[in-house]
Amino acid sequence: MTVESVHPGARGQRAPLHEAPVAGGSVPLLGHGWRLVRDPLAFLAQLRDHGDVVRLRLGPKTVYAVTTPALTGALALSPDYIIAGPLWESLESLLGKEGVATANGPLHRRQRRTIQPAFRLDAIPAYGPIMAEEAYALVQRWRSGEVLDVTAESFRVAVRVAARCLMRGSYMDARAERICTALATLFSGMYQRMVVPLGPLYRIPVPSNREFNRALADLHHLVDEIVADRRASGRKPDDLLTALLDAKDENGEPIGEQEIHDQVIAILTPGSETVGSTIMSLLLVLTEHPDLGDRIRDEVTTVVADRPVAFEDVRKLTYTANVVVETMRLYPAVWILTRRAVTETDLGGYRIPAGADVIYSPYAIQRDRRSYQRHEDFDPDRWLPDRAGEVPKYAMSPFSVGNRKCPSDHFSMAELTLITAVVASAYRFEQAPGSDARPRIGITLRPRRLMLRALPR
Numbered sequence: 277m278t279v280e281s282v283h284p285g286a287r288g289q290r291a292p293l294h295e296a297p298v299a300g301g302s303v304p305l306l307g308h309g310w311r312l313v314r315d316p317l318a319f320l321a322q323l324r325d326h327g328d329v330v331r332l333r334l335g336p337k338t339v340y341a342v343t344t345p346a347l348t349g350a351l352a353l354s355p356d357y358i359i360a361g362p363l364w365e366s367l368e369s370l371l372g373k374e375g376v377a378t379a380n381g382p383l384h385r386r387q388r389r390t391i392q393p394a395f396r397l398d399a400i401p402a403y404g405p406i407m408a409e410e411a412y413a414l415v416q417r418w419r420s421g422e423v424l425d426v427t428a429e430s431f432r433v434a435v436r437v438a439a440r441c442l443m444r445g446s447y448m449d450a451r452a453e454r455i456c457t458a459l460a461t462l463f464s465g466m467y468q469r470m471v472v473p474l475g476p477l478y479r480i481p482v483p484s485n486r487e488f489n490r491a492l493a494d495l496h497h498l499v500d501e502i503v504a505d506r507r508a509s510g511r512k513p514d515d516l517l518t519a520l521l522d523a524k525d526e527n528g529e530p531i532g533e534q535e536i537h538d539q540v541i542a543i544l545t546p547g548s549e550t551v552g553s554t555i556m557s558l559l560l561v562l563t564e565h566p567d568l569g570d571r572i573r574d575e576v577t578t579v580v581a582d583r584p585v586a587f588e589d590v591r592k593l594t595y596t597a598n599v600v601v602e603t604m605r606l607y608p609a610v611w612i613l614t615r616r617a618v619t620e621t622d623l624g625g626y627r628i629p630a631g632a633d634v635i636y637s638p639y640a641i642q643r644d645r646r647s648y649q650r651h652e653d654f655d656p657d658r659w660l661p662d663r664a665g666e667v668p669k670y671a672m673s674p675f676s677v678g679n680r681k682c683p684s685d686h687f688s689m690a691e692l693t694l695i696t697a698v699v700a701s702a703y704r705f706e707q708a709p710g711s712d713a714r715p716r717i718g719i720t721l722r723p724r725r726l727m728l729r730a731l732p733r
């Protein structure tokens with residue numbers, strides 16, 4: 277099925293719309309929520325067997341799940357769906373209501389215009405030296421034979437790259453660790469609030485709720501410090517923070533403090549959590565498939581010989597980039613997305629009522645046997661130009677498509693390819709005692725607790 281044949285929103289005189297079937301496995305009170313808590317990946321991965329669109333019950337709510345690549349593309353590209361729904365409601369407590377990740381309509385369009393220049397393809401080379409410096413700093417921190425706490429290492433480098441490139445300033449260094457700690461607590465707490473939306477219960481002052489609230493307060497405090505420090509410095513480097521501080525609203529007036537605050541959070545938090553999770557998955561993949569590391573090292577040797585890997589080499593490191601892409605296929609950091617219908621719409625012949633929440637899972641889409649041969653095999657060569665064309669449209673969209681597409685796709689691919697090239701050329705890895713590589717499913721997907729021993733090449 278092509279997107280063109282889906283006609284989202286355009287009902288016209290065509291055949292009457294069907295009610296989507298209810299997925300099996302619902303229980304009283306929690307509905308399908310218990311399955312989304314207990315084993316969400318397996319649950320979502322089998323939904324396509326029940327239909328292209330299926331209904332789920334989450335507590336008192338009915339949510340529609342879209343299961344085919346074509347329909348997820350149609351959903352993401354349609355103006356009839358906005359950012360809202362359970363994921364975003366739970367994220368609003370973190371991201372605020374006025375940041376680019378949660379805003380809709382004209383506010384969202386204006387904010388995208390403000391931030392877009394910092395992520396344009398021609399802006400990325402300026403970040404190259406910082407990305408390379410951080411990649412080498414990472415391998416220089418590690419000692420041969422040392423056991424690494426990969427969660428801390430991955431999130432640390434992700435926060436540092438995002439903060440140093442986009443908010444230029446050494447003042448970020450001391451704060452990077454605090455941001456990581458706060459985000460780790462917040463993201464795990466928010467997933468629970470999304471799938472089991474028992475609102476008032478989360479306000480009861482039990483230790484887990486208190487810890488969540490403390491982390492939230494600390495993150496907001498940190499962002500205020502970042503903004504205040506930049507203003508106090510009197511500096512206006514050509515970066516994203518300057519663009520945010522100088523942004524004007526529709527009337528040409530400076531944007532408000534709350535919006536600046538929400539914007540910084542809405543960019544730093546998705547940027548750190550997604551990249552940190554992907555680096556963890558990459559390191560797990562390198563551990564489980566040592567031959568990949570060998571091939572990456574060989575490619576790096578061919579392309580750059582003995583000098584350090586630089587940003588300019590990235591586009592020639594095609595095998596390394598394909599390892600990154602294949603990692604994002606099998607372990608997409610953003611594994612679930614939601615939208616809300618603003619009007620009644622037609623999605624693949626099914627009626628989506630106005631106000632309905634719709635979800636889909638890049639994890640399920642990107643592992644579907646109908647879209648990929650040997651769908652669970654890790655095969656970077658499936659992204660070679662002569663094979664990549666076999667992949668159905670929208671069956672590989674880890675950065676999404678449409679007006680909410682991640683602004684940072686080029687930025688992230690450059691960063692991840694560079695880090696992978698540098699790390700895999702320097703070390704092999706093996707799991708150390710205490711490591712738990714099972715997926716940890718929160719707002720993002722990543723290995724639970726990865727402890728790796730770094731061994732020299």
Ligand code: HEM
Pocket residue numbers: 359376377378388438442542543544546547548550551554609610613614674675676677679680681682683684687688
């Ligand atoms: C949006 C994935 C890195 C900032 C998104 C979306 C996805 C995504 C799937 C769309 C959400 C939706 O459709 O509802 C990823 C992945 C990354 C990554 C897989 C890395 C592996 C980053 C980085 C930054 C960033 C490094 C910033 C430093 C954002 C922002 C949005 C967004 C601000 C909201 C855009 C909007 O709503 O207009 N990301 N992202 N992301 N991402 Fe990323």
